Amino acid sequence: MLVAVAVRVIPCLDVDAGRVVKGVNFESLRDAGDPVELAERYGRLGADELTFLDVTASSAGRDTMVEVVRRTAEQVFIPLTVGGGVRTLDDVDRLLRAGADKVGINTGAIARPEVIAEIADRFGSQVLVLSADVRRAAGGFEVTTHGGRTSAGLEATAWCVRAQELGAGEILLNSMDADGTKDGFDLELIEAVRREVTIPVIASGGAGRLEHFAPAVRAGADAVLAASVFHFGELTIGEVKRALAADGIPVRLT
Numbered sequence: 001m002l003v004a005v006a007v008r009v010i011p012c013l014d015v016d017a018g019r020v021v022k023g024v025n026f027e028s029l030r031d032a033g034d035p036v037e038l039a040e041r042y043g044r045l046g047a048d049e050l051t052f053l054d055v056t057a058s059s060a061g062r063d064t065m066v067e068v069v070r071r072t073a074e075q076v077f078i079p080l081t082v083g084g085g086v087r088t089l090d091d092v093d094r095l096l097r098a099g100a101d102k103v104g105i106n107t108g109a110i111a112r113p114e115v116i117a118e119i120a121d122r123f124g125s126q127v128l129v130l131s132a133d134v135r136r137a138a139g140g141f142e143v144t145t146h147g148g149r150t151s152a153g154l155e156a157t158a159w160c161v162r163a164q165e166l167g168a169g170e171i172l173l174n175s176m177d178a179d180g181t182k183d184g185f186d187l188e189l190i191e192a193v194r195r196e197v198t199i200p201v202i203a204s205g206g207a208g209r210l211e212h213f214a215p216a217v218r219a220g221a222d223a224v225l226a227a228s229v230f231h232f233g234e235l236t237i238g239e240v241k242r243a244l245a246a247d248g249i250p251v252r253l254t
Helices: 035-044 059-075 089-098 107-111 114-123 156-166 187-196 210-218 237-246
Strands: 008-016 019-021 050-054 080-083 102-105 128-137 140-145 150-155 170-175 201-204 223-226
Touching: 008 035, 008 059, 008 201, 008 237, 019 035, 035 050, 035 059, 050 059, 059 080, 059 089, 080 128, 089 102, 089 114, 102 114, 107 114, 107 140, 114 128, 114 156, 128 156, 140 156, 140 187, 150 156, 156 170, 156 187, 170 187, 187 201, 187 210, 210 223, 210 237
Parallel strands: 008 050, 008 223, 050 080, 080 102, 102 128, 128 170, 170 201, 201 223
Antiparallel strands: 008 019, 128 140, 140 150
16 A cells, blocks of 8 residues: 655745844744754744755855754754755765755756766765756746846756756755745646656745645645745644645644
8 A cells, every 4th residue: 555655844944154034033032043943943833844045155154054053953853954055075064964964955066967966976865955946938947046036047847857867866946936926836837847857846935825835735746845934923834734634635743
């Protein structure tokens, strides 16, 4: 008998110099800018995983991020993915040693795709998440950099296929068109990528209401990621999971 795999619900936190940026509106937090405290809170609220996006570009900032990961791993016992500025095997090694379970790579892979294979060969595909920032273009979808403003000159589905072939274990599929709109995930994008790859796909960008999540899963997402709707208390992780369960989608309920 086949057992359906539970769909994961993942909050994402942007971290700059060791502090959470983009406002967080939880009450009763001693320090709303502390990523470790927020991670612990999300763990208690039923998050299946947590994603940190390190928006600090400097090497000094990376040292700070490594310490954040170390502190988080000591207190939070759900899988932690860290992305942002990852370009080398050494970057991956340091984050994994600090306690990250998975590492996301974006522009580093665009600049040198073979780094995907190098990371997968050394650490295993299971630790490597390709983060793809995608927008609509004439006749399809294209990969972008610089927050969706600059075309990378890559067709999105072909890039996801290549990343899978090189050894990526998962794809974080960010719709730059839907991001921040709260009008729902880009279902056509999810469907297009799902048709071409077999590795898990995390849908990101556009979550605004409870009814947005199930269609993303039905379009092919294995996990759904959101940020501000969770940070500002507009939706809770429990509400999203109960809505998915009511739609017949398997989730881990706590």
